[in-house]
Amino acid sequence: MSIRNIVALAFFGVVALFLIFGALMTHPFGEFDEDNTPEMDQYIIDNTQSETGADNGVTAVVFDYRGFDTLGEATVLFTAVAGVIILFRRLKK
Amino acid sequence: MSGMSRIVKTMASITFPLTMIYGLYIIAHGHLTSGGGFQGGAVVASSCALILVAYGSVWTMGKIKEKSLSVFESLGAIGFIGLAFFGLIFGANYFFNNFLLKQDIIPFFNAVGTGASNINTAGIIPLMNFAVGLKVIVGLFTIVLVMAYATTKLKGEK
């Protein structure tokens, strides 16, 4: 048991303790009281059909209410494909 | 990689159009039921990867021109951003404006969705679904094809 293994084990133990303590102390699964009532999501559910005209709430949020996140995600996908093509250009040709 | 036996090639040729139609259905009905651009694009890309595994990467690379793959991906990205820019010109001054929903000139995309699942609702959202779906299909298939083709002779070189 070198000094490297003991430090790694101690770090892993501290992170595990934090995560388990956090999992047991959250609010119970699926209940909402006065501390965390969703107001933004209630507005989206009530006004989707009249403002966007779509029947699917998730597609209306992805493309209309939060369109900039979809723009950033399309850019990340494009950059990943460009990076893979550039990195493999000298192996074959 | 080299191809597989004759039975595998025949069954892959039969499965490929069925899975592609299923994936295009998921992309086209994104504003009415679950699905959309990203999910349907992943289904079609996985069916194209089935053809790549069954026939071998050397045969597949001989059938596809690389210029057309990059043109399709750029078309998807330009279509998505172009539709967002058109919202600046017509009407209000913010990006991603749903301009096809608020006008009377083109009578097709004008309806507001009730629960009856008509396909001509929701303005600009079906066109955006097609643009993002095309980008995801070509992007994921290009990643798998380039990685399979470029590592063909890796063990022989070392």
Added chain:
Amino acid sequence: MLFNLPYIAVVALILIGLAAVIFKRNLIKIVIGITLIESGVNLFLITLAYRGGSTAPIYTATTTEETIMSLPVPHALTLTSIVIGVAVLALMLTLVVHIYRHYGTLDARKIGREEE
């Protein structure tokens, strides 16, 4: 304790992934550990979107004014996170291929030492 079971599953996934990243030597096993951490975070985002007794947030011919629906915003954030995970995995695997071609080994403790 049973009412927090999805959160305990999230913590189990993240801890298994973290143990694979810290204690293993093979590069491919480290990449698999990073993907496990990514899956745990996606599960956590989806767990936050549930209300008691709710259905999917889709309007059909049978929904009335009083049906309870799930919150749609965490579903959208999870979609973005999954696609970003795929992009990061593709770039990590190309780097592993280049490392194998240059050093000849996949051991994480024998690469990167130039002077000894």
